[in-house]
Amino acid sequence: MDKSDSAPRPTRRSVLESGVAAAAVLGFAGPLRAAPPPAQGAAPQALAAEPATPRMPVTLQVNGQARPLEVDPRTTLLDALRERIGLTGSKKGCDHGQCGACTVLVNGRRINSCLTLAVMHEGDEIQTIEGLAEGDHLHPLQAAFVKHDGFQCGYCTPGQICSAAGMLTEAKAGWPSTVTQDLTAAVALTDAEIRERMSGNICRCSAYPNIVAAIRDAGGAATRL
């Protein structure tokens, strides 16, 4: 015979009795109680003060102007430009390097300003979309974007134009891309070449054909950057 068959089976009475015993034990231990509220009129306990984030001085050279700032060292270049200097042409699309809306030129090279800290750019020459035109005279890329209708809502446009300016400089210097066929010849600005080099700039309105046409058109003229 199985040993378990000989064990006494719990009866309704034994179950009830064990329940009463458990309740008695818990009653003896007493319920868990919350800390009593402070007495009426007592001063509330002060919260621990957050340590203040130290500020760092940095002078940004933006569009040819010195902009001295005191910033939280975690401030991105994009936020410094937009929130502290008031240059809101550079846009915040994703804030983590995926859309290109924040593209600016630093020492002539295009970068995503949301991915770099302002304090890292002491002494660098920063150029934003606001600094491309010369007075009322549009930069060739700006004029080409207008001519070719290279935008719809326009949110990506400052980043597209700054990126195109940097890209034309790279192509002119002979930097190859992954679609460059002949590494020994000058870079030909084919549509495939432009699309590849501009692939970091997303346009939610899908104005891509017109953007490519604008860059191709301006390619020969945009020599200022």
Ligand code: FES
């Ligand atoms: S906001 Fe910088 S890449 Fe999107």
Ligand code: FES
């Ligand atoms: S024009 Fe609207 S996102 Fe590019």
